[in-house]
Amino acid sequence: MTGRDGSAGADGASTSNDGASASSSPPRKHPWRWHPSRARHHESDSHPTWLRRRRHMFIVSDAGKPLWSRYGGEDSLAGFTAALSAIVAFVGDDGDALRSVGWLGSTADASGARPRRPHELTVLRRGPIVLAAMTSTGESPAALRRQLHLLHAQLIALLTRAVERALTRSSKFDARGRLLGGGTDALLGTLAHRMTWDPGCWMRAWAPLPLPPQWREKCVRALRDGLVRVMGGAGAGALVGVLLTDRHVAAIANADPRAGRSATVTASSTPSSYSSPAGGDRRAIGTAGGGGARASRGRASYYAGMDPDDVITLCNTVRSGASFRSNEESFAPVCLPNYDADGFAFAYVAYLRTSDGEVGGSSPEDEPGGRGIDSRDESSNEEGGVCLVLVSTSRDSFPAAAEARARVEETLRREGLLDRIAARVRSRSPSFDVGDSIPGSIAIPRDVPAAAGGGGVAGTPLLHFVYLRPPLGQYVAPDWSPPLHGRREQKRLLRTYQRVFHSMNRWWPSRREWDDDPFVSKNTSGESRGKSGDAAEAGSPLAAFFGGLRISSGGGGGGGAGGEDGGSVAGADDDVRDRRVHYEVCDDHVLLGCVGSDFELYVALDPLTRRSAAVAVCNRLCAWLRAEEAGLFAVC
Amino acid sequence: MSTLPVMQAKLVLLGDMGAGKSSLVLRFVKGQFFEYQESTIGAAFLTQTVSVSDATVKFEIWDTAGQERYHSLAPMYYRGAAAAIIVYDIQSPSSFERAKSWVRELQRQGNANLVMALAGNKADIAEKEPEKRKVDADEAQAYADENGLFFMETSARTAANVNDLFYEIARKLPRAEPPTPAAAGVTLSAQRQSQRPKSQCC
Numbered sequence: 001m002t003g004r005d006g007s008a009g010a011d012g013a014s015t016s017n018d019g020a021s022a023s024s025s026p027p028r029k030h031p032w033r034w035h036p037s038r039a040r041h042h043e044s045d046s047h048p049t050w051l052r053r054r055r056h057m058f059i060v061s062d063a064g065k066p067l068w069s070r071y072g073g074e075d076s077l078a079g080f081t082a083a084l085s086a087i088v089a090f091v092g093d094d095g096d097a098l099r100s101v102g103w104l105g106s107t108a109d110a111s112g113a114r115p116r117r118p119h120e121l122t123v124l125r126r127g128p129i130v131l132a133a134m135t136s137t138g139e140s141p142a143a144l145r146r147q148l149h150l151l152h153a154q155l156i157a158l159l160t161r162a163v164e165r166a167l168t169r170s171s172k173f174d175a176r177g178r179l180l181g182g183g184t185d186a187l188l189g190t191l192a193h194r195m196t197w198d199p200g201c202w203m204r205a206w207a208p209l210p211l212p213p214q215w216r217e218k219c220v221r222a223l224r225d226g227l228v229r230v231m232g233g234a235g236a237g238a239l240v241g242v243l244l245t246d247r248h249v250a251a252i253a254n255a256d257p258r259a260g261r262s263a264t265v266t267a268s269s270t271p272s273s274y275s276s277p278a279g280g281d282r283r284a285i286g287t288a289g290g291g292g293a294r295a296s297r298g299r300a301s302y303y304a305g306m307d308p309d310d311v312i313t314l315c316n317t318v319r320s321g322a323s324f325r326s327n328e329e330s331f332a333p334v335c336l337p338n339y340d341a342d343g344f345a346f347a348y349v350a351y352l353r354t355s356d357g358e359v360g361g362s363s364p365e366d367e368p369g370g371r372g373i374d375s376r377d378e379s380s381n382e383e384g385g386v387c388l389v390l391v392s393t394s395r396d397s398f399p400a401a402a403e404a405r406a407r408v409e410e411t412l413r414r415e416g417l418l419d420r421i422a423a424r425v426r427s428r429s430p431s432f433d434v435g436d437s438i439p440g441s442i443a444i445p446r447d448v449p450a451a452a453g454g455g456g457v458a459g460t461p462l463l464h465f466v467y468l469r470p471p472l473g474q475y476v477a478p479d480w481s482p483p484l485h486g487r488r489e490q491k492r493l494l495r496t497y498q499r500v501f502h503s504m505n506r507w508w509p510s511r512r513e514w515d516d517d518p519f520v521s522k523n524t525s526g527e528s529r530g531k532s533g534d535a536a537e538a539g540s541p542l543a544a545f546f547g548g549l550r551i552s553s554g555g556g557g558g559g560g561a562g563g564e565d566g567g568s569v570a571g572a573d574d575d576v577r578d579r580r581v582h583y584e585v586c587d588d589h590v591l592l593g594c595v596g597s598d599f600e601l602y603v604a605l606d607p608l609t610r611r612s613a614a615v616a617v618c619n620r621l622c623a624w625l626r627a628e629e630a631g632l633f634a635v636c
Numbered sequence: 637m638s639t640l641p642v643m644q645a646k647l648v649l650l651g652d653m654g655a656g657k658s659s660l661v662l663r664f665v666k667g668q669f670f671e672y673q674e675s676t677i678g679a680a681f682l683t684q685t686v687s688v689s690d691a692t693v694k695f696e697i698w699d700t701a702g703q704e705r706y707h708s709l710a711p712m713y714y715r716g717a718a719a720a721i722i723v724y725d726i727q728s729p730s731s732f733e734r735a736k737s738w739v740r741e742l743q744r745q746g747n748a749n750l751v752m753a754l755a756g757n758k759a760d761i762a763e764k765e766p767e768k769r770k771v772d773a774d775e776a777q778a779y780a781d782e783n784g785l786f787f788m789e790t791s792a793r794t795a796a797n798v799n800d801l802f803y804e805i806a807r808k809l810p811r812a813e814p815p816t817p818a819a820a821g822v823t824l825s826a827q828r829q830s831q832r833p834k835s836q837c838c
Contacts, residue, residue, distance in 0.1 A: 179705040323658065326674070329681040330680045332678020
């Protein structure tokens with residue numbers, strides 16, 4: 001709809017279908033988990049069901065070669081991708097960058113089913129690679145461009161920017177056949193799917209596993225011990241260690257203890273190293289340089305020195321690569337795009353055994369002789385498990401990493417942390433919804449005190465919330481609880497969060513490298529059914545809201561509950577920041593969004609909640625979250 | 637029995653994607669088989685110990701990913717290997733060609749003691765539906781003989797020849813220790829050197 005500089009004139013794209021019987025959503029599958037078969041490789045661009053899919057994503061080369069498509073077989077989409085690149089090129093020739101095109105297609109269809117939104121096309125160019133989203137979900141171009149940016153980051157994480165160089169050198173380069181075949185494209189599929197269900201994907205944040213701070217500190221110390229003592233620290237190439245579970249990140253430690261020091265300081269995000277316009281002149285180096293590269297990139301501003309996008313893509317790679325789970329130990333090249341987009345780092349991946357699985361414990365290598373041909377088949381192949389990832393820039397780091405793993409595992413086991421983490425994960429796993437969903441950290445009925453808006457369905461107006469701490473690159477959200485148990489309602493709420501998130505004015509991130517647009521896109525889509533109001537004027541009930549949050553315009557902004565060690569809160573951004581509050585009422589919920597100095601909170605409440613009550617709940621919830629922050633977030 | 641020397645041997649599996657490297661290893665190490673085996677990312681590291689008549693061999697197995705994008709990283713995995721299994725799918729001539737190119741690449745490394753095995757995997761399919769076989773066992777055997785490889789057709793699904801393959805490698809491994817001298821490695825290396833030019837035949 002915001003066909004800014006897009007030329008709708010190039011509508012020869014022949015994709016304006018009339019999609020018969022449109023109301024059918026993708027067939028229900030249980031459990032709700034992404035599976036490679038959901039890529040529907042048999043579909044082509046003339047396939048009616050393909051045309052009807054609501055959220056297409058593509059990666060094509062600027063020569064029009066399809067690299068990846070969320071749905072359909074890449075080989076049978078040549079017509080579509082050719083048209084797509086023609087549109088992009090047509091606009092590009094005028095010196096404009098195509099952002100989005102209101103798409104063709106009918107809103108209502110012949111069968112008289114519910115009217116459908118036409119598809120819109122959003123495009124993001126990264127050097128010789130064109131990323132495009134064709135959606136009928138009503139997501140705003142800004143939101144989609146953010147997602148395409150992340151998709152690109154995942155592509156780079158798989159291939160490094162060598163793929164750009166190869167495509168620049170020769171437009172005939174068969175990137176798909178040579179690079180993305182063999183199931184690795186499934187990683188892009190899971191990410192595209194995750195973007196719907198994990199708000200972190202578009203908030204640029206990851207979900208930490210709630211842990212008592214002293215546990216987390218022990219985990220971080222164990223990781224750092226492995227990275228520094230065994231793997232030789234940053235000097236020997238050791239980069240980061242991550243302890244992750246199926247849905248959360250339990251701990252991250254950087255080999256360089258100084259990295260991420262300023263994470264809790266409200267610093268603006270740094271320009272990432274790879275989003276610069278394709279400078280195809282940087283040579284590929286097999287491994288990234290030593291730790292020295294880090295300082296020059298100024299990437300110390302996030303927690304543990306890890307850009308959230310790197311955490312997201314690394315976790316996505318590890319979690320969706322089933323081979324990691326089924327094997328004792330793996331060693332795989334990964335690229336951390338915001339660390340060094342040109343070179344591979346090497347990730348040692350191992351799922352650590354928790355004692356409920358098998359008590360055997362010690363490292364698998366130390367079992368001599370008699371182990372028969374089919375001993376040790378783990379039942380832990382499916383679910384759960386704590387995964388250790390040790391990343392190094394040295395391709396010879398496997399032996400050291402394996403040793404570090406033994407040490408980390410031993411420490412964690414001795415302290416009982418592995419089992420505690422596993423227990424946390426189990427207690428977290430939601431009862432009624434399985435499969436991919438929002439990585440909830442807490443349960444509103446159980447964990448949130450009534451004073452802060454917790455309680456059962458009838459007891460509280462609070463339905464759901466997302467609490468984001470941009471400087472940490474982390475967010476916390478509760479598991480779905482009744483009445484939000486339908487996938488449809490959940491998705492709708494997530495899309496609402498997304499719309500509100502992208503419509504807010506905020507200081508963070510000050511430079512959104514995924515989009516050159518100014519952040520303000522007033523009312524980004526036609527979807528907002530409710531009234532949305534900017535209610536920040538003085539005298540409104542929200543003044544109390546701000547008071548409750550203790551956000552002053554002075555230097556010490558947001559200095560509420562502690563837990564962060566980053567001491568001084570930079571005052572530099574205070575003038576720039578533009579706190580905003582968003583209040584909206586619709587059939588399903590009341591949504592209240594607030595962007596503070598170093599946090600963002602989006603709260604969904606029962607649709608009958610009055611504004612004052614909503615603000616009060618939001619206030620108390622926010623205060624509680626601030627107080628609980630040390631346990632909810634990884635801050636140590 | 638208990639006095640057998642334990643030797644460690646790094647073993648690497650190479651081959652086209654979908655040839656069945658991971659399935660072979662999984663069958664050997666865990667005795668499992670999955671119809672749908674997810675593609676490997678990077679490489680997986682597994683260990684398995686086997687006892688042959690004169691030694692206990694602890695295999696440190698690198699199960700590499702077959703995708704071409706990982707090709708440039710392969711040396712990382714095969715460097716210093718004592719044995720290599722090059723796997724192809726008997727239904728796929730292209731995977732056989734790929735296997736040959738792996739053989740050439742390994743020969744270029746010039747590790748005289750490397751024990752190389754060629755495994756034609758998915759042999760069970762040919763038993764049931766002979767018309768699906770696209771790579772003749774004789775052809776592969778001839779190629780193997782020519783290049784000093786040791787060849788077997790295997791099936792990870794039925795476990796046919798899988799353990800034999802690994803046990804045979806364990807037997808062929810050069811025995812470093814003085815008490816158990818073995819000539820196998822030397823023989824192989826001599827063959828390998830002389831056969832090298834012929835590998836261009838394809």
